[in-house]
Amino acid sequence: MKSTLTLALISLSIATGIAQTDSAMIKKIYNEALSNGKSYSNLDYLTNKIGGRLSGSPQAQQAVEWAFKAMKEAGADTVYLQECMVPHWVRGEKEVGKIISTGGKGTKEVPICALGSSIGTSAEGITAQVIEANGIEDLQNLGKEKIKGKIVFFNQPMDPTFIETFNAYGKAVKQRWGGASEAVKFGAVAVIVRSCSLVQDDNPHTGVMGYKDSLNKIPACAISTNAANWLSNNLKTDKELTFYLKMSCKTLPDEKSYNVIGEIRGVEKADEIITVGGHLDSWDTGKGAHDDGAGIVQSIEILRIYKSLGIKPKRTIRAVAFMNEENGGRGGKKYAEMAKLKNEKHIAAIESDAGGFSPRGFSSDVTPAVKTKLKSWRPFFEPYGVYEFDSDGSGSDIQPLKELGVPCMELIPDSQRYFDFHHTQVDTFEAVNKRELELGGAAMAAMIWMISQYGLQ
Secondary structure: OOOHHHHHHHHHHHHHHHHHHHHHHHHHHHHHHHHHOOHHHHHHHHHHHHOOOOOOOHHHHHHHHHHHHHHHHHOOOEEEEEEEEEEEEEOOOOOEEEEEOHHHOOEEEOOEEEOEOOOOOOOOOEEEEEEEEOOOOHHHHHOHHHHOOOEEEEOOOOOOOOOOHHHHHHHHOHHHHHHHHHHHOOOOOEEEEEOOOOOOOOOOOOOEOOOOOOOOOOOEEEEOHHHHHHHHHHHHHOOOOEEEEEOOOEEEEEEEEEEEEEEEOOOOEEEEEEEEEEEOOOOOOOOOHHHHHHHHHHHHHHHHHHHHOOOOOOEEEEEEEEOOOOOOOHHHHHHHHHHHHOOOEEEEEEEOOOOOOOEEEEEEEOOHHHHHHHHHOHHHHHHHOOOEOOOEOOOOOOHHHHOOOOOEEEEEEOOOOHHHHOOOOOOOHHHOOHHHHHHHHHHHHHHHHHHHHHOOO
């Protein structure tokens, strides 16, 4: 009979050998991504040949057709479309915003853009006095007497003291989403919302807003941070100044669209599915490079890396290009609905929707036991600058899967520059760094290797 010490040494030797195998495979994955990667050229096509891809638009349909072809070329065993109905909101003619000083002191045109799902103004536009509010909570302090008949200017900035900029965004974005419905309760005729950004520039940041069906709808637009500062400063000395707003946006009937799904079948536990994806749609103001062309091309790249290296995963890998994350989330909901209907066994889902910047780690919505397991893999990732495994959270497209009990994760890129580009005209191909983009795809491919080999339970 072997001694306890001998058995322990054998176990240690086996464990060491397994760890060396995993380290070697992860190194191969990174080498392939950084030497032969296709994600950057794919992003070039998606952003520069197709451009902004708002749900229901011809460009969104072109993106569906492109993603189908790209997944085929990446080597997926199977590629198919999953139908879903999506909202079809259109921006119309370029918006006009003007600050009009009292006493004939002049008019200043400022950069604005309609918020997604907003109604338009009349053909003549709206001219009204402006009242500034520091977020939704400030409406109650101002009261109906001061607000009625005016345009509410929500000027709560993102808090620069948050190191993780998504935390600052989460606090400030409430006025964008719910500002119009809250302001109309006090008699407002429109709302202007300070762009959710930490940078001071002339680029207004669009984004979705929502109406409450029980309330009247009023137009809502975003204003650039520079213009917001100018407006706020001038309101201090000219409380009677007015704002002219003209928008021709409107919502059309829902359109048929699709999620695009590419699979590599597992060789041992094919019924167990690891989903990875991003959202194919984007706002129309820019090219949707960081948000979320990066996540799409990284997910497709994972298929290519595995096929190029001849990796035969134990479990099925499914790359998904979700449709309609920006103004409805219909694609993510449809994917989870069909997964439930088919009784599919999803063991993990990973999303990339925080830009194509250098990866720093993975956040997760999982049990404590699974979190511990993920953190035990950190040494495999630290050589590549990926070290953050403690954060909670996951992406919006896989949120419906989370509600079905699926362990969900999100790639965490460095967040410091993301909101310079988010939902703006400068979210273009040139804003993405090739190497950073490739590192993100490699990090997810490596994580999928570990999950495929060992599961999460």
